[in-house]
Amino acid sequence: QKEVEQDPGPLSVPEGAIVSLNCTYSNSAFQYFMWYRQYSRKGPELLMYTYSSGNKEDGRFTAQVDKSSKYISLFIRDSQPSDSATYLCAIKGGGSNYKLTFGKGTLLTVNP
Amino acid sequence: DGGITQSPKYLFRKEGQNVTLSCEQNLNHDAMYWYRQDPGQGLRLIYYSQIVNDFQKGDIAEGYSVSREKKESFPLTVTSAQKNPTAFYLCASSIIGATGANVLTFGAGSRLTVL
Numbered sequence: 001q002k003e004v005e006q007d008p009g010p011l012s013v014p015e016g017a018i019v020s021l022n023c024t025y026s027n028s029a030f031q032y033f034m035w036y037r038q039y040s041r042k043g044p045e046l047l048m049y050t051y052s053s054g055n056k057e058d059g060r061f062t063a064q065v066d067k068s069s070k071y072i073s074l075f076i077r078d079s080q081p082s083d084s085a086t087y088l089c090a091i092k093g094g095g096s097n098y099k100l101t102f103g104k105g106t107l108l109t110v111n112p
Numbered sequence: 113d114g115g116i117t118q119s120p121k122y123l124f125r126k127e128g129q130n131v132t133l134s135c136e137q138n139l140n141h142d143a144m145y146w147y148r149q150d151p152g153q154g155l156r157l158i159y160y161s162q163i164v165n166d167f168q169k170g171d172i173a174e175g176y177s178v179s180r181e182k183k184e185s186f187p188l189t190v191t192s193a194q195k196n197p198t199a200f201y202l203c204a205s206s207i208i209g210a211t212g213a214n215v216l217t218f219g220a221g222s223r224l225t226v227l
Contacts, residue, residue, distance in 0.1 A: 036218075
């Protein structure tokens, strides 16, 4: 079983839709959960990161972590064409373990 | 503005040639990383360095080499021993702490194509 699983899509939605992006993970030692957004031919940029189970909101974006199910989600409300990108989840263990484990990314297209 | 500069943005190489990708950061970050990104594969760690003059292999180090002579710089050499070097290469940096999220800041990437 891979450490992090992410459906690569592609996912295509109309403008204004609510988008749900998801990752599952296998290692219960993971403690930090991040979402990166990557536009075509660019480097990833951090959208959000969370530490605990529950929800964290930032504008139209909500990150949700369910440690009991080993499941993380990113919700995008009122999606815009500018949200069209690849979304990568990244997960890290605790302590001094530096390593991030990335999902393969989900390609999202928001159609005007 | 603080950030990470990767160069060149696009690079073409003939088989059997070594090439070096540049990565410079002015964020005063301690740690630097090189990732490779292929379609459908996600990001795979090649090398990382937490301090000057020290670096460690990541998951796919074979055919690559790095150096860390300055805190700001972490160049990656793709050698002729790398059998499938065509890919998008991403450099990243982070603040090293004993605990914490280890949030990475990425450069814009370098796309290497072997002809």
